[in-house]
Amino acid sequence: MEIKVLKDILGANEQMAERNRQLLDSNQVFAVNLMSSPGAGKTSLILETINRLKGKTRVGVIEGDVSSSLDAELIAKQGVPVVQINTGGGCHLDANMTYSALSNVPLQDIELLLIENVGNLICPAEFALGEHRKVLISSVPEGDDKPFKYPLMFHQADAVLINKIDLLPYLKFDTQAFSQAIKGINREVEIFQISCATSQGIEQWVSWLLTQMSMKQS
Amino acid sequence: MHELAITQNMLDLVLEQAKKAEARKVGRINLVIGEMTGVVDGCVQFYFGFLSEGTIAEKAALSFTVVPTTARCRGCDKLFKLKEFDWTCPYCQGNNMEIVAGQELFVESIEVE
Ligand SMILES: Nc1nc2c(ncn2[C@@H]2O[C@H](COP(=O)(O)OP(=O)(O)OP(=O)(O)O)[C@@H](O)[C@H]2O)c(=O)[nH]1
Ligand SMILES: [Mg+2]
Ligand SMILES: [Zn+2]
Numbered sequence: 113m114e115i116k117v118l119k120d121i122l123g124a125n126e127q128m129a130e131r132n133r134q135l136l137d138s139n140q141v142f143a144v145n146l147m148s149s150p151g152a153g154k155t156s157l158i159l160e161t162i163n164r165l166k167g168k169t170r171v172g173v174i175e176g177d178v179s180s181s182l183d184a185e186l187i188a189k190q191g192v193p194v195v196q197i198n199t200g201g202g203c204h205l206d207a208n209m210t211y212s213a214l215s216n217v218p219l220q221d222i223e224l225l226l227i228e229n230v231g232n233l234i235c236p237a238e239f240a241l242g243e244h245r246k247v248l249i250s251s252v253p254e255g256d257d258k259p260f261k262y263p264l265m266f267h268q269a270d271a272v273l274i275n276k277i278d279l280l281p282y283l284k285f286d287t288q289a290f291s292q293a294i295k296g297i298n299r300e301v302e303i304f305q306i307s308c309a310t311s312q313g314i315e316q317w318v319s320w321l322l323t324q325m326s327m328k329q330s
Numbered sequence: 331m332h333e334l335a336i337t338q339n340m341l342d343l344v345l346e347q348a349k350k351a352e353a354r355k356v357g358r359i360n361l362v363i364g365e366m367t368g369v370v371d372g373c374v375q376f377y378f379g380f381l382s383e384g385t386i387a388e389k390a391a392l393s394f395t396v397v398p399t400t401a402r403c404r405g406c407d408k409l410f411k412l413k414e415f416d417w418t419c420p421y422c423q424g425n426n427m428e429i430v431a432g433q434e435l436f437v438e439s440i441e442v443e
Contacts, residue, residue, distance in 0.1 A: 117347050117437040121340045121361075203332055234368045235332035238435070260415045263399065264366040267429055296417045296425040297401065 125239055128207035132214060132242025139219035141172075142325045143227060145243035147265065149258075150231030152251040153275040155183040156308035157317075158226050162190050164318045165224070169325075172222035174213045176205040176230045183228065193218050204235035207242055224325065233262040245324055251276040252283055256290040259297075266294050270324075271302040273317060278307040333373035336435070340374070341381050344440055348386060353442030356387040360441075364397045364434035371396070390440075399432030 120126065136143050146154045155175075162171050173194040175184040184196040195216045197209050210227070217225065227243060229236040248269040250258050253276060259266040266272065272294055274287060291303045302320055306313035340361070348356050363369050371394040382388045399412040405424030412432070418425045 113351075113353075113443070114439050114441050115347060115351050115353075116439050117343070118439075119343055119347075120436045121336055121343060122435060124339060124342065202335070204335070206335065235335075238332055238336070238367060257415070260417070262368075263412070263429075264368065264433065267366070267433075292425060293417055296427060297412075297429055299404075299426065299428075 122238060122240075125207045128211060129240035129242040132207055132210055133244070135211075135214060136219070136225065136242060136244070140329070141219050141222055141225050142245075142328055143225040143241070143243045144245050144247055144321070145227050145229055145236075145241050146247050146249065147229045147233070147236045147269075148231060148249035148251070148275075149233050149254055152231070152249045152254065153308050154228045154231070154249055155186060157249060157273065157275065157306075158187060158228060159190065160308050160311060160314050161226065161318060161321070162187070162192055164314055169224050169322070170222045171224045171226060172217050172219075174205075174210065174217065174225065174227040176209070176228055178202070178230060193222065199230055203230055203232050204239050205229050205241055206239045210241040224321075233258070233265050237262070237264045237268060244328060245270040247271045247273065249273045249275050250290075252279045252285045256285045256287070259290065259293045263297065266301075267298050269294075269298065269301055271304065271317075271320065274303065274305045276307060276309070277305045277312060278309045333369060334377050336369060337374050337377040337381055340437060341378065341385070341387060343437055344387055344390075345385060347437075347440060348442050351442055354386060355443045356390045356440055357443060358391045358393065358441040359387070360393050360395070360438040362395045362397060362434045362436050362438050364432040365399045366429070366432035367435050369435065395438070397431050397434050400430050401427040402430050403427050 175196045184194050187194045195213045304317045403419035404426040406422040408421045
């Protein structure tokens, strides 16, 4: 006997993500899922963002890492609440792991939650966490062909940050072609050119982030 | 690597549906997978082999329908399959499009006894 199912394989994760979103909303916390390849600059961006928002917006961080807690320690030094999720070899965060981490985040004391996903451009694209925005960091040394190799990630992103632009003079990277390719399949996307080494472009990124947060609140 | 998590989720969904139908055995699982998801069918097959052991879906045949990444050109409105390294419309060379298929990841149906 054949039974029609027609159900999403990741439906359970979607439901859990929705529950996370409700929890965040009820605490008026805006959550951002930061995704990139390993080493593209997620932790550096979090540190830059915290620095820029000091005294203005209260930030919390969830650090997804395959095993170490180095990134979490860097962030804790900034006096920001940080919860570490060790995926134990897993290649992405999922809504369930995020839910457990959320119980350790002081949601009442923060307005912005930055979630550093596991460094990987394939798997995290499939798993919603309950975030309000998906942000993708793609760095200059990785090359400008990344959108073609990982279309789903680029298609879903609300913002793409081209990081390490301080290295542009030394590497072959066509920012215009890169941006045009992404815009071609994702009309609404915002693209920023930044450097966490020189802080160039960080102001524009943070200002976009604050606008997104205020749009959510009103 | 995400195939492990995806296969586990798929198996949970299948077992839930089979239980609802009071099935004794799942003989076949028909899956629809969009090309954009990057899910490798061989990996799903591999993980399914050991995850399903001891369940009523053990030894079920998996069949995969792969949906190509398909775009609709916003310039000329034509549908086309997105090429790997060239995201332009083959009809008008425009580069403003909407992805209309290729993100699927669902269980179409199961065959049970
Ligand atoms: N030149 C340059 N180096 C950068 C920039 N941003 C980050 N880096 C360096 O890139 C390396 C990786 O940065 P991280 O911030 O740790 O990257 P990540 O994405 O968190 O890495 P994982 O957590 O391991 O996936 C570090 O050595 C940073 O100092 C930048 O804008 N320019
Ligand atoms: Mg990091
Ligand atoms: Zn066209």
